[in-house]
Amino acid sequence: MKNMDNPENLAQCPFRGTRVGGAMGKSPQLDDWWPNRLQVELLHQEQPVANPLSDENYKEAFNKIDLQELKKDIKAMLVDSKDWWPADYNNYGPQMIRMAWHSAGTYRIADGRGGAGQALQRFGPINSWWDNGNIDKSRRLLWPIKQKYGASLSWADLIVLTGNCALEIMNFPTFGFGGGRRDAWEPDRSTYWGPEFWNGKPFKESKVGEYYDGHPEEMVTQNLRWKGEPSDPNRDLENPLAATHQALIYVNPEGPGGNGEPKDSAMAIRESFKRMAMNDEETVALIAGGHAFGKSHGMASADKIGPAPEAAPMQAMGMGWQNSEGTGFGKYTMTNGIEGSWTPDPTSWDNNYLINLFKFEWEKTESPAGAIQWTPKDPNAPKTPDAHEEGKMNDLMMMTSDIALKVDPAYNEICQKFLNDFEYFTNAFSKAWYKLTHRDMGPKDRYLGPEVPEEDLIWQDPVPKRDFDLIEEAEITSLKQNILDSGLSVSALVSAAWSSAAIYRDSDKRGGANGARIALEPQNNWDLNRPDELNKVLSTLRSIKDDFNGNQSGNKRVSLADLVVLGGCAAIEKASKDGGFDVNVPFTPGRTDAIAEQTDVESFDWLKPVSDGFKNYHNDKVGYNIPAERIFLDRAQLLTLNAPEWTVLTAGLRVLDQNFDHSKHGVFTDRPGTLSTDFFKVLLSMDYEWVPQNDREMLFDIRDRETGNIKYTATRCDLIFGSNAQLRNIAEVYGADDGKERFIKDFVKAWDKVMMLDRYDVKDD
Structure with a gap:
């Protein structure tokens, strides 16, 4: 050795x-x-070989748990303080609320990424963000519970359920709980968390001028995600980000850049929470409700704190932020550097947070760690008990982000409503907490357990329950023929079906064809969906639907949602037959049609892609500086596609004339509307040269090498399948002379996968 x-x-x-x-x-x-290499391998994360539980049916296992017994175990643990990490006020409830909040709070509405759904808080980079300081200890405290229930209880579900139990033992009535979250088994390497470099040190120790890993081009604390100064009301946060700085969940509690200005903090809070899918009332409810419990920790200076979990020495066994001050825990605990509690009774649900915030004037002070915080000016203001020294009383504390609720007019008005109606406030926080911890779970069909509320909430994108019998093979065949005989083109039918299904994103399980929201605002008028053509298709399909349903003597019905998908399937069968291959495109009925009242237009509008390579759509007004093919890769990943599926779908959609504006970019065929391998034949041919149309290199002319004539045009989202080594090798499989039948088979399989992505009513997630 x-x-x-x-x-x-x-x-x-x-x-x-x-x-x-x-x-x-x-x-x-x-x-x-x-x-600048396109990382196609990002499509192949979370392989079954990484998951030691890939042979388990989590839905069945979770449903066998006695939820009340599990909650009893959790609640007993919450009041069983450990010497190695003693509980504040002899109650772990507040720190477990923080754990659940921070697990769920990474969610962002722009791309649906983040959230509690996979317990990614267990892996880097999230597990080592300074805003998650000492949450590693909370999960270690939970290990005996996880150990007892094993594969039947995911970390993702345990983290959220523990947050609920923590609220309940402190007399707060939770709205409900739905299980069903599946754990990730490796770090998320694809999510873009922001442009700043970060050195992994506590936030207070990271100074402007320090460099990350030796890279001098970007400084640690230089905030590159904002356009405009903190006091600028028109400042803008880079899409799709929601947190205001690297290594934060929401906002800096000391104000933007630690400036201690409540007005600036309010602007940052509003933008950040809006990006988390929260309105003003939900925002105030979450802040005021969350700060009714526990305390903040800032008793040690940042230079006393060791590295985060990902950089901790081996003997730390994955626990970071080792504190050399005093015992390193208990009264010496250090997290964000702010020290103190918001209320006189930090382990009970009451309205004292808001009462004290508005009853007293607050002055800016410093914590023992040097962080900006606020203390009542009135020496007779209530005190709060020390978390660890019996009999000791301390001043109350507020953060700059708390004072922001008082100085912002809209937030102030909501606070007054909560102050005057504690029951209303309780209900608002209960629903906001439920939304926070369940926002990324998708349809209610995925929720498991006896505590799932009956009430449908609009942020869940509800669809009606099916109350009719399913159509069968004979009716499906007849309806497909009726659709093809209607005069609608292959291109139009494929476009309607793809536009309906392919806005699905696996990050938060939103979007998809179920509900037929393609027929509702805002989706039916998105420019990338060819709205004029789309609404003609929908009008024709509605007539077919009405004729079919009106002629049924029993309870058999077909929905518009099903007809949109069926129309695409019928069109693909025709396009394939025109290319010389007879195929049967799978179709699973059972979708239902949502109505406008079940659709949150503002929230749903976030599902519109800013760039969609499948349709050669790119909205330059957004101002993205990211190459179109990288956003295209992101779209493919949100659809859970692997590299071959991405390749065949793009090639097939091109020859089926699916560009959003009917342009001919990438339509490398003389027979559009026929499902063929023509895209690959041109892409791989050396008979052509590929010439950028200008210095931007967004559009290209495909010129005949011999004559110099322009034969085709293309975008970056076309040429990437020939320029990227991994994608080119896949394209060669389908571009070979023996690849035609394989292409048709693989295209149909990938098409059906996309059509079924949101069918949680019939599939086991």
């Missing part, structure tokens, strides 16, 4: 991409050499 004290041996590793051993660091990787 090699002597690992020898530096020469430390620098050698059988995995050649890594050099180990202290400051020796890391040798260049593929993305260091070619930083």
Whole structure:
């Protein structure tokens, strides 16, 4: 065995991409050499081989749990303080609320990423964000519960349920709980969390001028995601981000950039919480409700705190932020640097947070760690008991983000409503907490357990329950023929079906064809959906639906949602037959039609892509500086596509004339509307050269090498399948002479996958 004290041996590793051993660091990787390379491998995360429970049916396992017994176990743990991490006020409830909140609070509405759904809080980078300081201890406290229930209880469900139990033991009535979250088994490498570099140190210790990992081009605390100064009412936060700075969940509690200005803080809060899908009332309810419990910790200076979990030494066993001040825990605990509690009774649900916020004037002070916080000016203001020293009383504390609720007129008005009606406030916080912790779960069909509320909430994008019998094979065949005989083109039918289904995003399980929201505002008027053509298709399909349903003597019915998908399937069968192959495109009936009252137009409008390579659509007005093909990769991942599925769907949609504006970019065929491998034949041919139309290199002319004539035009989202090494090798499979039948088969399979992505009513997620 090699002597690992020898530096020469430390620098050698059988995995050649890594050099180990202290400051020796890391040798260049593929993305260091070619930083602009499209990372197609991001489509292949979360492989079954990474999941030791891939053979388990989680839905069945969870439903066998006695939920009340599980909650009893959790609640007993919450009041059983441990010497290695003693509970504040002998109650772990407040810190468990923070754990659940921060797990769910990464959710953002722009792309649906983040949230509690996979317990990604267990992995980097999230587990090491300074805003998640010491949450690693909360999960360790929960390990005996997880150990007892094993594969039947995911960490994702346990984290949220523990937050609910914590609220309940402190006399707060929760709205409900739905299980069904599946754990991730590896870090999320695809989500874009922001442009800033970050050195992993506590926020207070990271100074402007320090560099991340030796990169001088961007400074640690330079906030690059905002356009405009903190006091600028028109400042804008980069899409799709929601947190106001790297390593934060929401906003800096000391104000933007730690400036201590409540008005600036209010603007940041409003933008951040809006990006988290919360309106003003929900925002105030969450802040005021959450701060009714527990305390903040700032008894040690940042230079006393060790590295975050991902950089902690091996002997720390995955726990970070080791504190060398005093015992390192209890009264010496350090998280965000702010010290104190908001209320005189931090383990009971009451309205004292708002009462004290408005009853007293507050002056700016500093915590022992040097953080900005606020203290009552009135020396007779109530005190709060110390979390660990019996008999000791401390001043109340407010953060700059708390004072923001008082100085902002709209937030102030909501606070007054909550102050005057504690029952209303309780209900508002209860529903807002439920939304926060369930927002990324998608349809209620995914919710498990006896505490799922009966009430449908508009943010769940509800669809009516089916109350009719399903159509069968004979009716399906007849309806397909009626659709094809209607005069609607293959291109129009495919476009309507794809536009309906392909806005699905697996990040928060929103979108999809079920509900037929393609026929409702705002989706039916999105420019990328060819609205004029779309509404002609919908009008024709409604007539077919009415004729069919009106002629049924029994309870058999067909929905518009089903007809939209069936029309696409029929069109693909025709397009394939025109290309020389007879195929049967799978179709599963049972979708229902939502109504306008079940659709939150403002929230649903966030599902509109800013760029969609499947349709060669790119909204330049948004101002993205990201190449279109990278956003295209993101779209493919949101649809859970692997690289071959992405490739065949793009090629098929091009020859089926699916560009949003009917342009001919990428339509490398002389027979549009026929399902063929023509896209690959042109893409891979050396008979052509590919010439950018201008310096932007967004559009390209495909010129005949011999004559110089322009044969076709293309976008970056077309040429990436020939320029990227991984995608080109896939394209060669389908572009080969023996690849035609394989292409048709794989296209149909991928098409059906997309049509079924949101069918949680019939599939086991």
